[in-house]
Amino acid sequence: xxxxxxxxxxxxxxxxxxxxxxxxxxxxxxxxxxxxxxxxxxxxxxxxxxxxxxxxxxxxxxxxxxxxxxxxxxxxxxxxxxxxxxxxxxxxxxxxxxxxxxxxxxxxxxx
Amino acid sequence: xxxxxxxxxxxxxxxxxxxxxxxxxxxxxxxxxxxxxxxxxxxxxxxxxxxxxxxxxxxxxxxxxxxxxxxxxxxxxxxxxxxxxxxxxxxxxxxxxxxxxxxxxxxxxxxxxx
Numbered sequence: 001x002x003x004x005x006x007x008x009x010x011x012x013x014x015x016x017x018x019x020x021x022x023x024x025x026x027x028x029x030x031x032x033x034x035x036x037x038x039x040x041x042x043x044x045x046x047x048x049x050x051x052x053x054x055x056x057x058x059x060x061x062x063x064x065x066x067x068x069x070x071x072x073x074x075x076x077x078x079x080x081x082x083x084x085x086x087x088x089x090x091x092x093x094x095x096x097x098x099x100x101x102x103x104x105x106x107x108x109x110x111x
Numbered sequence: 112x113x114x115x116x117x118x119x120x121x122x123x124x125x126x127x128x129x130x131x132x133x134x135x136x137x138x139x140x141x142x143x144x145x146x147x148x149x150x151x152x153x154x155x156x157x158x159x160x161x162x163x164x165x166x167x168x169x170x171x172x173x174x175x176x177x178x179x180x181x182x183x184x185x186x187x188x189x190x191x192x193x194x195x196x197x198x199x200x201x202x203x204x205x206x207x208x209x210x211x212x213x214x215x216x217x218x219x220x221x222x223x224x225x
Binding site: 032034036041042043044045046049051056081091098099100101102103 | 154155159168199215
């Protein structure tokens, strides 16, 4: 199963952009890259996902490397409500339907 | 509203007892999952099910059991064989088949052994 690697923690100042990196060097050609975030004592919530092209939605942008071995979640203007643990995950290969979570990055936003 | 309902939110178990966590979804999803999360840690997959009457072990299935008799329900039983069950348990569901499908989570259940 393809796995992801993320930094344990990052800090950002409020209203500044944040770039959260994720390495997934063993990704297969059909795996989508998903990003979720989790607040304390809550279930993770969907942020964004993509396959090959960069993706934008109202929450964030996802930049995917050309070789797909890494990706970056971009929060354009961090707010205090963006403080959470961010998970970069890949769908399991070979039709196993597993979503494999990495360790996540704890984002701290400074006022 | 559509979503995933987990119950109870908080559960206390005495050592040696089995307990069952409920998970119900009305999203018409084929696939359902159970994850365990220890404080300050990431999510680890316990069991998952792609279709009714079928399920597979995840990475940490020992001491747990599941059933999938109905599409909308995927209860998790924490047995007495699970030696360290105190954790936050998350149920999730998704449309099966395509790796681009989004996974949706419930609000979680806290289990504490007393």
